[in-house]
Amino acid sequence: xxxxxxxxxxxxxxxxxxxxxxxxxxxxxxxxxxxxxxxxxxxxxxxxxxxxxxxxxxxxxxxxxxxxxxxxxxxxxxxxxxxxxxxxxxxxxxxxxxxxxxxxxxxxxxxxxxxxxxxxxxxxxxxxxxxxxxxxxxxxxxxxxxxxxxxxxxxxxxxxxxxxxxxxxxxxxxxxxxxxxxxxxxxxxxxxxxxxxxxxxxxxxxxxxxxxxxxxxxxxxxxxxxxxxxxxxxxxxxxxxxxxxxxxxxxxxxxxxxxxxxxxxxxxxxxxxxxxxxxxxxxxxxxxxxxxxxxxxxxxxxxxxxxxxxxxxxxxxxxxxxxxxxxxxxxxxxxxxxxxxxxxxxxxxxxxxxxxxxxxxxxxxxxxxxxxxxxxxxxxxxxxxxxxxxxxxxxxxxxxxxxxxxxxxxxxxxxxxxxxxxxxxxxxxxxxxxxxxxxxxxxxxxxxx
Amino acid sequence: xxxxxxxxxxxxxxxxxxxxxxxxxxxxxxxxxxxxxxxxxxxxxxxxxxxxxxxxxxxxxxxxxxxxxxxxxxxxxxxxxxxxxxxxxxxxxxxxxxxxxxxxxxxxxxxxxxxxxxxxxxxxxxxxxxxxxxxxxxxxxxxxxxxxxxxxxxxxxxxxxxxxxxxxxxxxxxxxxxxxxxxxxxxxxxxxxxxxxxxxxxxxxxxxxxxxxxxxxxxxxxxxxxxxxxxxxxxxxxxxxxxxxxxxxxxxxxxxxxxxxxxxxxxxxxxxxxxxxxxxxxxxxxxxxxxxxxxxxxxxxxxxxxxxxxxxxxxxxxxxxxxxxxxxxxxxxxxxxxxxxxxxxxxxxxxxxxxxxxxxxxxxxxxxxxxxxxxxxxxxxxxxxxxxxxxxxxxxxxxxxxxxxxxxxxxxxxxxxxxxxxxxxxxxxxxxxxxxxxxxxxxxxxxxx
Numbered sequence: 001x002x003x004x005x006x007x008x009x010x011x012x013x014x015x016x017x018x019x020x021x022x023x024x025x026x027x028x029x030x031x032x033x034x035x036x037x038x039x040x041x042x043x044x045x046x047x048x049x050x051x052x053x054x055x056x057x058x059x060x061x062x063x064x065x066x067x068x069x070x071x072x073x074x075x076x077x078x079x080x081x082x083x084x085x086x087x088x089x090x091x092x093x094x095x096x097x098x099x100x101x102x103x104x105x106x107x108x109x110x111x112x113x114x115x116x117x118x119x120x121x122x123x124x125x126x127x128x129x130x131x132x133x134x135x136x137x138x139x140x141x142x143x144x145x146x147x148x149x150x151x152x153x154x155x156x157x158x159x160x161x162x163x164x165x166x167x168x169x170x171x172x173x174x175x176x177x178x179x180x181x182x183x184x185x186x187x188x189x190x191x192x193x194x195x196x197x198x199x200x201x202x203x204x205x206x207x208x209x210x211x212x213x214x215x216x217x218x219x220x221x222x223x224x225x226x227x228x229x230x231x232x233x234x235x236x237x238x239x240x241x242x243x244x245x246x247x248x249x250x251x252x253x254x255x256x257x258x259x260x261x262x263x264x265x266x267x268x269x270x271x272x273x274x275x276x277x278x279x280x281x282x283x284x285x286x287x288x289x290x291x292x293x294x295x296x297x298x299x300x301x302x303x304x305x306x307x308x309x310x311x312x313x314x315x316x317x318x319x320x321x322x323x324x325x326x327x328x329x330x331x332x333x334x335x336x337x338x339x340x341x342x343x344x345x346x347x348x349x350x351x352x353x354x355x356x357x358x359x360x361x362x363x364x365x366x367x368x369x370x371x372x373x374x375x376x377x378x379x380x381x382x383x384x385x386x387x388x389x390x391x392x393x394x395x396x397x398x399x400x401x402x403x404x405x406x407x408x409x410x411x412x413x414x415x416x417x418x419x420x421x422x423x424x425x426x427x428x429x430x431x432x433x434x435x436x437x438x439x440x441x442x443x444x445x446x447x448x449x
Numbered sequence: 450x451x452x453x454x455x456x457x458x459x460x461x462x463x464x465x466x467x468x469x470x471x472x473x474x475x476x477x478x479x480x481x482x483x484x485x486x487x488x489x490x491x492x493x494x495x496x497x498x499x500x501x502x503x504x505x506x507x508x509x510x511x512x513x514x515x516x517x518x519x520x521x522x523x524x525x526x527x528x529x530x531x532x533x534x535x536x537x538x539x540x541x542x543x544x545x546x547x548x549x550x551x552x553x554x555x556x557x558x559x560x561x562x563x564x565x566x567x568x569x570x571x572x573x574x575x576x577x578x579x580x581x582x583x584x585x586x587x588x589x590x591x592x593x594x595x596x597x598x599x600x601x602x603x604x605x606x607x608x609x610x611x612x613x614x615x616x617x618x619x620x621x622x623x624x625x626x627x628x629x630x631x632x633x634x635x636x637x638x639x640x641x642x643x644x645x646x647x648x649x650x651x652x653x654x655x656x657x658x659x660x661x662x663x664x665x666x667x668x669x670x671x672x673x674x675x676x677x678x679x680x681x682x683x684x685x686x687x688x689x690x691x692x693x694x695x696x697x698x699x700x701x702x703x704x705x706x707x708x709x710x711x712x713x714x715x716x717x718x719x720x721x722x723x724x725x726x727x728x729x730x731x732x733x734x735x736x737x738x739x740x741x742x743x744x745x746x747x748x749x750x751x752x753x754x755x756x757x758x759x760x761x762x763x764x765x766x767x768x769x770x771x772x773x774x775x776x777x778x779x780x781x782x783x784x785x786x787x788x789x790x791x792x793x794x795x796x797x798x799x800x801x802x803x804x805x806x807x808x809x810x811x812x813x814x815x816x817x818x819x820x821x822x823x824x825x826x827x828x829x830x831x832x833x834x835x836x837x838x839x840x841x842x843x844x845x846x847x848x849x850x851x852x853x854x855x856x857x858x859x860x861x862x863x864x865x866x867x868x869x870x871x872x873x874x875x876x877x878x879x880x881x882x883x884x885x886x887x888x889x890x891x892x893x894x895x896x897x898x
Contacts, residue, residue, distance in 0.1 A: 025797065029820045112842050126831060128841055135853055136823065216853050235680055237854040258876035265878035348474065370871050371478045374585065382575060382874025391879065392577055392870065393561050393892035404584055404665050404867040405686040406855040418853040421841065422819050425831025427707035429714035430840065443842035
């Protein structure tokens, strides 16, 4: 066990969370230059410790590779676990690219003059600003990948938040070493080391979820089971998505060439992604012509099809047993629907409000779909795979949210901020604005600074 | 029991919630004219049923007035319960004033060009919009006041949301009659009646809190105990505040006349309000001069003072036993602090992140306070009582939120909305933007429409 892990072990989860809260109070008022300097200090420290960090990672990898039988890790998991010098340099670049993003804090979201005069003669008015500020303390539970440690830490510091990390156990040595280096870098930049903390062990997760006095947001990254466990076991707001059951509706006025290309991309570009398509709904009027062509195209790409009764018979495939399923692999459900309304109804009944797309040349049908479908992203004539923070131009992606509150859809740094109202007066009192001789509010919206 | 209550009784809470969700799907895509027409229909129906509604209310009032012993209601509660013709006309005016507010839906919150070209020659680009949309279904648990029924219903319809109401039991007959009239008005306006629903009985509250599949937001209005019960017993996001322990910090560079006036207003303007001040922190350098003057001013206004050890001795009053207390009446805690830092620390330790004010002529001290204090509203040289949706110019107040996620501070109609991303393409696929011959995103922010 590392020195950091031992030190953290000696503190209760509540003590760690309380220390993070204290650190967040120091972080919050810092200007962008100070936060960016801390990010550069973090990047430089990771570079300086390259050899040692890679050596620690080799221990995690060796232990993971030695697992046998049921414990054996999939090759993809093992690959993500590895951190060689090249990988570490990529991680360092990522920290620097977060530093280069626009500052998410101190943005003036609104400005309103409440009154242009004050209670004394010649005193000036009462002015309200709405400013973006950090949330406070984030708790992020994530999978076994070293790059997640540095990326999440960088996003937290950039947005003025303290963060408590809980990494997948296969990467615990690496995560601990990385966090130790990052904490040292914070101290050298004049920031409190407790702004980045790490907890280890499954029992710490339950304790973290109970720390609603200190933790302002939990971000669970990982399996549907993890996300649902977190959602069901905490009063702390949760940012994330349990599943992405995304649909593409092929309207009767479809351009078939366009549709084949878009569905191919939405399914095969990265089948494990939450924004990959799981179900294609085809209007009955075009099903007989379109479905066989779709089946041919997708079979050539290695996609297994499943259908409703009619589609399954038409294509000679299995019927779908569960329309809520997120395959996460080269498999796709296909249903025939009698109308746009039926497609929307199917999506509302079985979708996860993540990302839904319509393919049609009928502009009125498209606009109805975009207006009526209740999902974080609704798309016309493009792949569901675009629903992503980088592709949407947010610079960094904190996650994708299927909850409606606070942040919805792909979430950039803005999702790690909240706002506060700042009111500046000259001795203004509320009683003056009431009764027979009440002053009137001006409520004049000002140009944003 | 009214016909409506009997009908609702026959449906399970889950059925009511599911019906509200279906109604919300119909409501969401309506334009502002249709929603405003529904509000006018609601106002007209209330006017038409004036006599009958007032008669029903008289039954609630008679029953409440007949309560004896421990069950006896305070005079203020009884007064709020009453709905005569004049009160009903006020309520109707309030519905019409909600109709007159700007539309909170369909606002373009962002617009980004992801690419200016398409996959085919001469096809056009890929454009992303972020648009405000309704949340879906609201559940509002509120106190025994008839005007809350019509106001909440109006705010819900204005913002395109369905709403499930749970009124205080003393007002159940009135609430049921009002909702019956409002549902009829919805139907006449061509909207589904299930967009406004009422549940009765305490056991329904627990069932509503479990309906996370259908309900998107719970708004508990009422006691701290109610709000905390709701927060601890639901996975549905909660909008509200359990308490408002607001502070005013009197800095050493204070204008004493200004401070006396502001503190008087903040305490006495409406002591039961959550934005009334509960604790005044006074810098040690001015305490000996300022505190006796403050005590004299507040005693003349009937305010009971409590102090820390030194202040209590200085003023001859009791010591404070609990700095977390929200008096909600003419009582105030006073503490002497050695510095601005100590004041901020006290506020973070004992405040509820609701509204905090500094009184000073020292601009640097004021800016530090505004920057460092973590609260929904931070104020310089004005009363905490301004932290209110109407005074902030939001037109309508849904509530005040002390949670940091989604909506913070006074919440207007915007707090009843979320957003969705709308992406329009021409067959764009994500695979084209990756690899050796990748197309580049333009990510150009467009002027908002």
